[in-house]
Amino acid sequence: MSNEPKPLWRPHIAGVLLGLGLLMTFVLTGHGLGASGFTTRVAAGTAHVVAPAATEANSYLGPMVEDGRNPFNAWITWEVLGVALGALIGAVSARRFKWSVDGPTRMSKAARLGLALVGGIIAGFGARMSLGCTSGLGLSGAATLATAGFVFLGGFFVAGGIIGTAMRGLWR
Numbered sequence: 001m002s003n004e005p006k007p008l009w010r011p012h013i014a015g016v017l018l019g020l021g022l023l024m025t026f027v028l029t030g031h032g033l034g035a036s037g038f039t040t041r042v043a044a045g046t047a048h049v050v051a052p053a054a055t056e057a058n059s060y061l062g063p064m065v066e067d068g069r070n071p072f073n074a075w076i077t078w079e080v081l082g083v084a085l086g087a088l089i090g091a092v093s094a095r096r097f098k099w100s101v102d103g104p105t106r107m108s109k110a111a112r113l114g115l116a117l118v119g120g121i122i123a124g125f126g127a128r129m130s131l132g133c134t135s136g137l138g139l140s141g142a143a144t145l146a147t148a149g150f151v152f153l154g155g156f157f158v159a160g161g162i163i164g165t166a167m168r169g170l171w172r
Contacts, residue, residue: 006094022143029075032140036133038080039124040064044071104170 009017022033044064047055048071056062064071091097103112127133132141138156141149 003095005096018139019143022139025079026140026143029079031075031079032136032143033079034076034133034136034140035080035083036124036127036136037074037076040128041071041074041077104167106170 025031025033040061041064044055044061047058047061048065052065055065088097101109101112103116107115123134127136130137134152134156137149137152139149142153143149
């Protein structure tokens with residue numbers, strides 16, 4: 001048995017399988033794909049441990065913990081855990097799993113991790129402000145033919161092209 005990584009899937013096959021997975025998610029759960037709502041539930045659970053009265057009084061987080069509710073008892077918790085576990089199983093079985101720090105190679109690892117943290121916080125804040133993350137708005141929105149999904153995807157790719165071009169000098 002070779003230790004070489006297995007070849008990557010063809011993009012068209014992966015796209016069709018992603019679409020079928022999204023369809024199954026809609027049919028089985030009544031929800032599309034998305035993950036940012038899970039971080040809100042983590043915030044509600046953490047806040048409820050630290051400051052229960054304040055969390056219960058909060059109009060945004062309170063409904064997730066009122067009447068002794070467990071904020072993690074939701075479909076999105078199982079989706080996020082399933083995606084993470086499935087990705088790990090897929091990477092390990094394809095012999096592609098490794099710990100690494102990606103990003104601009106002309107920066108230190110600490111700077112790359114710091115930028116990733118700042119970017120993640122900004123993206124997370126934007127996701128909560130827009131009531132959805134890139135997977136929820138882009139994949140699920142476009143799959144339901146929502147105009148907002150297509151507008152988002154267009155803006156996402158344009159912004160990615162602009163930022164990628166601007167950051168090109170930091171990569172080797």
